[in-house]
Amino acid sequence: MSLATLTKDWAATSYGFLDASAKRELRRKMLKAIAVPGCQMPYASREVPMARGWGTGGLQVTLTLVNPTSVVKVIDQGADDGVNAASIRRFISRVSGASETWDTLGASIVQSRHRIPEEMMREDQILVLQVPNPEPLRGVEPNISIARQMHADADYGKLWLTLYEQIVRKGRIMQGASYPSMVNGRHVMTPSPIPRWDVPKLNMARHLTFLSAGREKRLHAVPPYTRVEPLVFSDRPYLVEDHADLTCRRSGVQGFFMNELPQDGGGSVFEVSDSNLGIKALNKTEGAPTEIGETWYRNGEYSA
CATH class of the missing domain: 3.40.50.11310 (Bacterial phosphonate metabolism protein PhnH)
Structure with a gap:
């Protein structure tokens, strides 16, 4: 063979x-x-x-x-x-x-x-x-x-x-x-x-x-x-995560779904989960030409 x-x-x-x-x-x-x-x-x-x-x-x-x-x-x-x-x-x-x-x-x-x-x-x-x-x-x-x-x-x-x-x-x-x-x-x-x-x-x-x-x-x-x-009961409305008041520590955007990052000294900081949205927000802050599309949520409220 x-x-x-x-x-x-x-x-x-x-x-x-x-x-x-x-x-x-x-x-x-x-x-x-x-x-x-x-x-x-x-x-x-x-x-x-x-x-x-x-x-x-x-x-x-x-x-x-x-x-x-x-x-x-x-x-x-x-x-x-x-x-x-x-x-x-x-x-x-x-x-x-x-x-x-x-x-x-x-x-x-x-x-x-x-x-x-x-x-x-x-x-x-x-x-x-x-x-x-x-x-x-x-x-x-x-x-x-x-x-x-x-x-x-x-x-x-x-x-x-x-x-x-x-x-x-x-x-x-x-x-x-x-x-x-x-x-x-x-x-x-x-x-x-x-x-x-x-x-x-x-x-x-x-x-x-x-x-x-x-x-x-x-x-x-x-x-x-x-x-x-x-699936929800008529007297129990569907609730999403309460992230409306959280602010991304890097980009400064608020009202979107955040990742929680525990800190060694106690407490937590937050970063926007949609990383590309955070990058766009940073670029826009720095004056770079950036297009941010319409979002599903505005200020933590579903608006689509």
Whole structure:
């Protein structure tokens, strides 16, 4: 036996890394997900050069959508310069020839982990959210077959009961990230581990949103101008994180979602989670020509 018999001749990688069959299947499932908003669509998740749980689902959707004229922005917890975000962005660019950007307004595809940019996205942009667990019923029904039947019957009584128990025991709904939300009045979805602050940004948004879980092999979508309503009781209004009075220590912006940074001597300081918004604010303060788009929130109040 020789080494030649164990290897294959060199062949160029398919455009966008994924083979044509994988892209074809993903496109079919993405179209179905758009047709039935919030409904989970199974797909054969392929292997990509990163570990499961680090954004493989979002990466596969982006690689299916990308083309040489695309402009790609990737963020991780709101930051463009995180190791995971930079690695994914660079990989997408190298296998597709697409341009890279940190600017939300200049991107055609925005792939994100755990955050939605503060600047409002347009009709010609696509948001791809990485999702670790796409099943909102997993906490109340671990049997996936029964959970599928519950979705088919629109039977979300156990989910409502969980929220009710939180109010009885704690005095308020404790659910933070991944807040269960009704899409188009029919399917309940888990909107990725985005904070409660970001969930209203999906309601009647102008852009198309895909949510994909590579490890769980599921994806779902929120088409443009689709209702996304958090599950709340009529006498218990939906509340977002109280960040209205917090000020970013670097950029000075106020009224946006902040990251809390504990200090060695006690106490905390805050930095705006959307790092590119902070950079734009700093550039504008220094007199550099900078365009800051319309934002979902103004002075801590949702205004879209």
